[in-house]
Amino acid sequence: MMHNPTLRRASLLTPAIAVILLLIGVPLCLMGWISLLGKGTSSGVDWASLPSVANYVRLVWEEDFDGTMILNSSYLVIFLRSVVLAAVTTIFSLLLGLPVALWMAGLSRTGRDAMLLLITIPFWTNLLVRNYAWLIILREDGWVAKSVNAISPFGPVQLLYNDTAVAIGLTYSFLPFMILPLYTVFEKFDWRLLEAAYDLGATRKRALRRVLLPIATPGIMAGSLLVFIPCLGAFVTPALLGGGKTLMLGNIIQMQFGASRNWPFGASLSVILLAAMLIVMTAMALLRNRRTA
Amino acid sequence: MTDASVPPAVSIRNVSKSFGKGIYTVPVLDDVSLNIDRREFFTLLGPSGCGKTTLLRLIAGFETANAGTIAIEGQDVTAAPPFHRPVNTVFQSYALFPHLTVEQNVAFALVEQGLAREAIRTRVGEALEMVRMGAFARRRPAELSGGQQQRVALARALAPRPRVLLLDEPLSALDLKLRKEMQLELKQLQAEAGITFLFVTHDQEEALTLSDRVAVMQAGKILQMGPPREIYERPTHRFVADFIGDINLLEGEALPGGGVRLGPGAVVPLTCATPGKVTIAIRPERARLATVGEGTLDATVIHSAYLGTAMLHKLGLPDGSTFLLRQSESSGPPPETGSRVGLTLPGEAIRVLLQ
Amino acid sequence: MNPRRFPFTREISLAVMAYLYVPVVVLIAYSFNANRTATIWTHASVSWYGRILENPSIQAAAWNSLVLAVCAATAATLLALLAALSTRRDFLGRGAAETVLNMPLILPEIVVAVATLLLFVALGVHLGLTAMMAAHTAFCIPFAYLPIRARLDGMSGTYEEAAQDLYASRFRTFRRVTMPMLWPGVMAGFTLAFVTSLDDFLTSFFLSGPGTTTLPVYIFSAIRSGISPEINAISAVMLVVSVLLVALSFFLGRLRR
Ligand SMILES: Nc1ncnc2c1ncn2[C@@H]1O[C@H](COP(=O)(O)OP(=O)(O)OP(=O)(O)O)[C@@H](O)[C@H]1O
Ligand SMILES: [Mg+2]
DSSP, X not given: OOOOXXXXXXXXXXXXXXXXXXXXXXXXXXXXXXXXSEEOSSSSEETTSOOOSHHHXXXXXXXXXXXXXXXXXXXXXXXXXXXXXXXXXXXXXXXXXXXXXHHHXXXXXXXXXXXXXXXXXXXXXXXXXXXXXXXXXXXTTSHHHHHHHHHXXXXXXXXXXXXXXXXXXXXXXXXXXXXHHHHHHHHHOOTHHHHHHHHTTOOHHHHIIIIIHHHHHHHHHHHHHHHHHHHHTOOXXXXXXXXXXXXXXHHHHHHHHTTXXXXXXXXXXXXXXXXXXXXHHHHXXXXXXXXXX | OOOTXXXXXXXXXXXXXXXXXXXXXXXXXXXXXXXXXXXXXXXXXXXXXXXXXXXXXXXXXXXXXXXXXXXEXXXXXXXXXXXXXXXXXXXXTOOOOTTSOHHHHHHHHHHHTTOXXXXXXXHHHHHHHHTTOGGGTTSOGGGXXXXXXXXXXXXXXXXXXXXXXXXXXXXXXXXXHHHHHHXXXXXXXXXXXXXXXXXXXXXXXXXHHHOSEEEEEETTEEEEEEOHHHHHHXXXXXXXXXXXXXXXXXXXXXXXXXXXXXXXXXXXOOOXXXXXXXXXXXXXXXXXXXXXXXXXXXXXXXXXXXXXXXXXXXXXXXXXXXXXXXXXXXXXXXXXXXXXXXXXXXXXXXXXXXX | OOTTOXXXXXXXXXXXHHHHHHHHHHHHHHHTBOOSSTTSOOOBOOHHHHHHHXXXXXXXXXXXXXXXXXXXXXXXXXXXXXXXXXTSSOOTTHHHHHHHHHHHXXXXXXXXXXXXXXXXXXXXXXXXXXXXXXXXXXXXXXXXXXXXHHHHHTSOTHHHHHHHHTTXXXXXXXXXXXXXXXXXXXXXXXXXXXXXXXXXXXXXXXXXXXXXXXXXXXXXXXXXXXXXXXXXXXXXXXXHHHHXXXXXXXXXXXXXX
């Protein structure tokens, strides 16, 4: 047996850390490198090509047939759509999640446990299957579409394969991520503070705004991050409910590794996605530090 | 009582312990030495944070001392891990293994000692009988009351027949009635099992009723060590006197020619090593009432309380301080509230204290 | 006036629960629909379940998923257990170690999946079950780690001290006290890692080779070619299995607390 505690700790910790670094850390670095290389003919990557930022330039500029560079907005549009959809989903989740978390926190112990289980279960069930369920509900020949169309004054409406369908699916997929951190905050909240606020003559609305919201802010920030980040990289929901029309970053990344077979370009798109995610996380961290400072 | 040829059950020599590193170092035990005799019921008494638990943990082997040695029955265990020390601990929180039954808990150490199954069974039975928990052998700790868990913890620690049993405030989680019961049982158990007990408490009454000897600790040091009666009647330090029971502390001045002056014309016949300011102590039941002018001091009765077999008087002294006096029923009628009385402080009842 | 009650929170909560669960119920209901054109309800039947049992590609995919989940969850749980034991006390670099351990939770899965694909192709690793096992093990580690850590955090060190006091060596203490008390946490961690691996689609989608499709990858390509009652049935099975496993891990986590 090893009696040196540092040695013992290191030998216990190393395997897990090594597995994660080798299978996640190293690939990410490699991906960064490949994003600078050219497209290969037989395999996806031309290993011999000189590193350049051509793949990143391609995101915005396109070479015209006579060699001049012209603006190509198609990737920008997709990027923007991803950000907007992620933001909209975050706001939806907040609007729905806040009342749920508040209500849960006021329940009895068993009630809270039961709700906690009910909120966590969707998180652990297959994302693909859950989005597929929406496909069934919203499809053209389904009873939802039929009843909507029957009363719609604008003629037949397409429920599926548009931004709204993707937003519904994304909110559905990631709502639990918003509810759980909010609930954690409210569960620890000392409700006598609110009573005190009422005693001091605050109306319910004012009490909510002046007492509850400031306390909920850390939960709101954590929840927003937990919803926004996976939304930004979503693939399954837009692939199923966007139907090839409402594309997001995840879909065009997948295309580069599938049909287009341009791996270095796919790598550069992934790097962009990672960078966007890091920027959002850093901004959140800065915001939090300013609040606590 | 002490036989030089038999090494003491526990011998602690100049043990010091501090936690933390560098500027964060917190000294917890400062040059502690003590001997505990075999079959003795020895108690560490002191206020919260004085280092009692730390001393116990050093003996059990959960902490290592920065300096000094620890020996158990003459065998140096300073560097030995807990599982090589012939001592067992009754934890304050009991620490009964929740995944094992009462029986399995008590058998835990016996299995480690490699006893045969039959032997284990009889020993577990005996230990549980000793604490009258035989009927609960198959239960889990969560299904027992606090007092029952306490008994199981005792049985578990006694079953392997340790040389010394360490008990860290084992009764503090119990309510008052159960606590009194368990105190008696502990004392009985110790006599029956013939094992040395090292007991930790911050309850002075508990310490005095149970122990053969008591060590009073303060801020990592042992101030005074001795039988309960001695600690009670002849405290050496102001802290000890104040900590144990009710006591009157008076400031005075030791005179060069002998005697201590407590005020104008009030001199008690005591001899002090060095002249100068001293504190003297006297228990409420050792002072006596006298007629005005005939005692050591004159005082005013501020308040009296009837205690059943005695009266407790609160007296005001000339310098403005108060004095408690316990008057037994046989010693005459009680004085009226507000009346002037004399106060006699017998020289043999007065202790001169170290700071 | 109860300060804990807010107007409409109850109604909104019930609506949200409906939002979360109605699609699931609809899906399961449709899986029992006898009609081929999944739209029209004729009468209840379990024939589609019989159909998926007979479908050899579904059988193969299910078997792959199962083998993958068992291997990845076992490896991840073992690694997570060791890591959790070593991060029990504070030490220099503990924060950094935990960040690395939780890294798979924050990173977008699609990025990690394609990055791993790039690594395997660059190294010439054959895509298939082994490649998926390695990748799944890596991202399952935090799912196993968190419940074990939670259990350890709730476990006072006094029990281990008591065991050592009762003559158990460090190893015996681990075997007789630490491990049995930690066991529900380990099982909860294993279950969550298992569910995570079983449900994973993206990583398997990029790393599965010919003949090593997993169930989610099969479902995805089947959905691509249109809604069918078989997909409803197999999806319903996946849902129910996940829910049962998560409920199990939830109860394991609270066992004897
Ligand atoms: N592991 C540790 N690290 C740092 N400081 C410690 C540690 N253990 C104890 N101390 C400090 O040592 C001092 C003595 O602690 P100890 O537990 O021995 O006191 P105690 O006399 O048993 O008190 P109590 O009656 O409250 O149990 C305390 O000031 C405590 O804060
Ligand atoms: Mg203590």
